[in-house]
Amino acid sequence: MLQIKELTASVGDKEILKGINLNVNPGEIHAIMGPNGSGKSTLSNVLAGRENVTVTGGSLLWHDKNLLDMEIEERAREGIFLAFQYPVEIPGVGNVYLLKAALNAQRQHRGLPELDAMDFLALVKEKMKLMEMNESMLYRAVNEGFSGGEKKRNEILQMAVLEPELAILDETDSGLDIDALKIVSNGVNSLRSPTRSMILVTHYQRLLDYIKPDFVHVLAGGRIVRSGGPELAHELERDGYAWIAESGAYGVGL
Amino acid sequence: MNASHDTLDDLISQEYQHGFETAIEADAIPPGLSEETVRLISARKNEPEFLLQWRLEAYRRWLKMTPPSWASVHHPPIDYQDIVYYSAPKSQKDGPKSLDEVDPELLKTYEKLGIPLHERAILAGVAVDAVFDSVSVATTFKEKLAEVGIIFCSFSEAVQHHPEWIKQYLGTVVPVQDNFYAALNSAVFSDGSFVYIPPGVRCPMELSTYFRINAKNTGQFERTLIIADKGASVSYLEGCTAPMRDENQLHAAVVELVALEDANIKYSTVQNWYPGDKEGRGGIYNFVTKRGDCRGARAKISWTQVETGSAITWKYPSVILRGDDSVGEFYSVALTNHRQQADTGTKMIHIGKNTRSTIVSKGISAGFGHQAYRGLVRIARSARGARNHTQCDSLLLGDRCQAHTYPYIEVKNNSSTVEHEASTSRIGEDQLFFCRQRGLSAEDAVSMIVNGFCKEVFKELPMEFAVEAQKLLGVSLEGSVG
Numbered sequence: 001m002l003q004i005k006e007l008t009a010s011v012g013d014k015e016i017l018k019g020i021n022l023n024v025n026p027g028e029i030h031a032i033m034g035p036n037g038s039g040k041s042t043l044s045n046v047l048a049g050r051e052n053v054t055v056t057g058g059s060l061l062w063h064d065k066n067l068l069d070m071e072i073e074e075r076a077r078e079g080i081f082l083a084f085q086y087p088v089e090i091p092g093v094g095n096v097y098l099l100k101a102a103l104n105a106q107r108q109h110r111g112l113p114e115l116d117a118m119d120f121l122a123l124v125k126e127k128m129k130l131m132e133m134n135e136s137m138l139y140r141a142v143n144e145g146f147s148g149g150e151k152k153r154n155e156i157l158q159m160a161v162l163e164p165e166l167a168i169l170d171e172t173d174s175g176l177d178i179d180a181l182k183i184v185s186n187g188v189n190s191l192r193s194p195t196r197s198m199i200l201v202t203h204y205q206r207l208l209d210y211i212k213p214d215f216v217h218v219l220a221g222g223r224i225v226r227s228g229g230p231e232l233a234h235e236l237e238r239d240g241y242a243w244i245a246e247s248g249a250y251g252v253g254l
Numbered sequence: 255m256n257a258s259h260d261t262l263d264d265l266i267s268q269e270y271q272h273g274f275e276t277a278i279e280a281d282a283i284p285p286g287l288s289e290e291t292v293r294l295i296s297a298r299k300n301e302p303e304f305l306l307q308w309r310l311e312a313y314r315r316w317l318k319m320t321p322p323s324w325a326s327v328h329h330p331p332i333d334y335q336d337i338v339y340y341s342a343p344k345s346q347k348d349g350p351k352s353l354d355e356v357d358p359e360l361l362k363t364y365e366k367l368g369i370p371l372h373e374r375a376i377l378a379g380v381a382v383d384a385v386f387d388s389v390s391v392a393t394t395f396k397e398k399l400a401e402v403g404i405i406f407c408s409f410s411e412a413v414q415h416h417p418e419w420i421k422q423y424l425g426t427v428v429p430v431q432d433n434f435y436a437a438l439n440s441a442v443f444s445d446g447s448f449v450y451i452p453p454g455v456r457c458p459m460e461l462s463t464y465f466r467i468n469a470k471n472t473g474q475f476e477r478t479l480i481i482a483d484k485g486a487s488v489s490y491l492e493g494c495t496a497p498m499r500d501e502n503q504l505h506a507a508v509v510e511l512v513a514l515e516d517a518n519i520k521y522s523t524v525q526n527w528y529p530g531d532k533e534g535r536g537g538i539y540n541f542v543t544k545r546g547d548c549r550g551a552r553a554k555i556s557w558t559q560v561e562t563g564s565a566i567t568w569k570y571p572s573v574i575l576r577g578d579d580s581v582g583e584f585y586s587v588a589l590t591n592h593r594q595q596a597d598t599g600t601k602m603i604h605i606g607k608n609t610r611s612t613i614v615s616k617g618i619s620a621g622f623g624h625q626a627y628r629g630l631v632r633i634a635r636s637a638r639g640a641r642n643h644t645q646c647d648s649l650l651l652g653d654r655c656q657a658h659t660y661p662y663i664e665v666k667n668n669s670s671t672v673e674h675e676a677s678t679s680r681i682g683e684d685q686l687f688f689c690r691q692r693g694l695s696a697e698d699a700v701s702m703i704v705n706g707f708c709k710e711v712f713k714e715l716p717m718e719f720a721v722e723a724q725k726l727l728g729v730s731l732e733g734s735v736g
Contacts, residue, residue: 093706
């Protein structure tokens with residue numbers, strides 16, 4: 001359902017993605033690993049439509065629609081979700097308010113009736129149990145004063161409420177201690193389904209111990225230089241990324 | 255980055271939506287200001303001699319005064335001889351006794367503004383003293399209020415029926431010589447509202463006035479006086495929108511609040527006068543003097559304002575904390591877009607012991623908007639144990655707008671505490687991206703972020719006003735928010 005072909009993109013004058021090819025089918029989990037500066041976050045941002053990234057070539061299809069023609073919010077409403085590496089704070093805006101506005105904007109797009117406050121609260125509280133979150137977090141301002149772990153859990157809560165078809169998790173494991181990592185992973189695993197796909201962007205094998213991917217890709221120098229099954233992640237954990245430099249593919253951000 | 259600038263630009267470049275003019279014949283005195291004009295106004299309104307003398311005194315003082323030059327606003331000099339100082343809708347002559355007698359054109363204007371006077375007033379339990387141009391044409395719920403002894407009427411009516419209150423209190427909070435615009439107002443004020451709450455009475459409903467400037471070239475000189483007697487309490491709402499026009503209009507209102515022992519006055523304003531077009535042509539000059547006097551112990555006066563309109567806003571709702579343990583509050587949201595300028599803030603004058611004041615100011619600047627917070631906290635020698643907390647935040651949208659903060663703090667004793675916090679931030683591209691990634695439109699995202707920024711102030715507004723204020727911010731920034 002997601003087809004990325006020969007995608008090139010730059011940030012400012014700098015070309016970051018140099019021809020990405022990737023197909024994601026329903027229910028699949030793809031892990032994208034790679035050294036710092038390889039273009040992992042840029043890829044996440046391109047999929048979500050962030051405006052500071054300019055696509056310079058290639059194609060990006062979502063259910064045979066051209067994703068590049070769609071605004072950020074259209075992509076979201078069409079079922080693409082990005083869990084942020086650094087979740088932003090929005091002072092004065094209640095978590096519950098943002099969630100309800102977002103869910104109803106998406107439901108409206110899909111021709112569904114808006115959820116009223118009662119139904120919505122019931123839904124959110126159920127999802128919060130999943131994430132082992134305290135209900136008081138609903139009424140705090142979005143991510144304001146949240147710990148690193150709370151912010152990441154909040155991202156997955158949003159994912160659980162919005163139920164996207166494709167979730168891109170951008171370094172969701174960074175900054176998490178082992179307990180928080182387990183909770184976040186359990187939450188993500190509970191959202192696995194034959195119709196929901198995920199792209200896990202991460203540096204480390206650690207996350208993949210908890211969320212088992214179907215495919216692992218190594219991104220380096222703006223290209224996918226190797227793809228394989230879960231065993232590839234273990235290989236990387238053991239050997240590091242140094243072999244990439246030897247193979248000459250390591251080009252960006254060094 | 256450019257793309258997101260464009261989005262913001264689109265959002266903030268929407269045009270004013272309440273631009274229309276009602277065709278009602280106005281009965282106006284020719285433009286110009288002289289002692290004769292003052293006498294004419296007073297005579298038209300059939301005022302007692304003491305009031306005429308008071309106006310003339312103000313006029314003579316005004317002649318010797320000059321407009322203030324310290325404010326951070328710029329406009330061409332105002333020709334005071336080119337202003338119409340009095341205009342009344344013709345229908346006033348017949349003196350409508352009820353809404354049925356009110357000019358249907360006028361009622362339509364309220365409809366357009368979303369204020370179906372009779373229905374809304376009854377349904378919402380709000381008494382409306384509607385000021386259209388310079389003369390009050392409709393007052394509702396007066397009888398219900400009269401049952402508990404509350405007087406809520408137009409200023410002119412109060413002059414006719416309760417001259418003793420006017421004589422005792424007018425000009426005692428804002429003296430005629432207070433400042434240039436207050437002196438002008440004192441000389442030529444046309445009408446406004448008068449409220450008296452008797453001792454121990456808690457006003458059973460929110461009192462509300464909708465102001466509207468209409469006849470061309472008519473300066474508006476509203477005069478409002480609210481008196482809360484011992485132990486009384488009242489919440490007063492003032493809201494306005496205005497028709498589109500080309501020429502600048504001067505508005506110089508004076509509001510005086512008097513709170514006696516244990517009295518409580520809450521005064522809320524939502525102001526949405528025509529701000530001028532994108533290039534800054536036209537728009538209202540809003541030069542207002544608002545001040546409250548906590549005259550007795552434990553009195554409390556609270557100002558809440560949401561200022562989104564006017565080409566220029568010059569306004570400092572203030573509190574004199576005379577009574578021991580009295581409390582003053584100022585909560586403000588001011589928004590300047592396009593070429594709007596605002597120099598606004600407050601003065602908290604602590605005189606009594608253990609007096610307390612709170613200032614929360616939220617400024618939002620977009621387009622080429624120019625905004626200044628100007629606040630004075632003065633703690634007199636006598637104000638032992640006084641406390642003030644000031645929080646002053648600015649939010650910038652785009653990179654061509656300005657925000658300035660001018661805090662003045664004077665403390666004359668060593669037992670008081672004064673705190674000042676200030677911040678300036680920008681709506682982040684990150685925040686917008688995040689909200690949109692969750693499915694919100696850019697418009698809704700900006701509106702949500704701005705409303706979040708203003709939350710501390712909005713929660714001070716009465717419920718239905720808070721909803722209106724949020725909508726207004728939405729409209730002022732983006733056009734429409736569902």
